[in-house]
Amino acid sequence: MDGNGRWAQKRLMPRAIGHVRGASNVVNVVKACIQNEIKYLTLFAFSTENWRRPPEEVSMLMDLFSQYLDKEITQMHKEGIRLRVIGDKKAFAPALQQRIQKVELKTFKNDRLHLIVAANYGGQWDVMQAVQAWQEQNPSRSVNAMTPKNLSEHLSTAGMPDPELLIRTGGESRISNFLLWQTAYTELYFTPIFWPDFDAAELQKSIDWYGERVRRFGQTDEQVRLQPILPPVPESTTTS
């Protein structure tokens, strides 16, 4: 969700106003996803690198996150949204951690839309913690025995499908340490639109663009047309 600051600066307003508009836009995009019957939406709210921002901006973003959870919890639950936060939550203030836990518990049976908020999240952190978690569960085994499946099962996104489409607003064409492992075969959509302006119509444009992609997963065009079901990769090439 990039471009909040520039959205505000273009209007000669403080960056904080851009973040407020960005947070309220989340509600619109979530609604549009439900209308499109999208089952999983992951929002990159705060990266492990965003701590490098001025402390006032960091604390403003934390407050906004906390307020968002508090304000939207009832409505989210009513709409059948399950909310989960991925990232290293230990770094958050205890009150924010409790608030996150409260929303996750309240909504955990919901299934209409899985809303995943990546906060203090980094793709590199996720891969590292997955390896460490696997090793902790398998102390007698060497990491050489670990498979990609083992790793996936220990990522913070375990049990969730890999993203089909990644949208980055705000004009940059980079992943910036988002879901690195999980986006291996994701279609990447970059738009110059700033996040507060990314509305249902813009979402529709990205979905239409996605609809035109041919997802080959390593196969040739012809194979995909003749046999739409993906054969497994031979075992010997996926393990060491």
Ligand code: IPE
């Ligand atoms: C939002 O946009 C991203 C967050 C970390 C919340 P930015 O704050 O990066 O906006 P720009 O890139 O300065 O415009």
Ligand code: MG
């Ligand atoms: Mg930015």
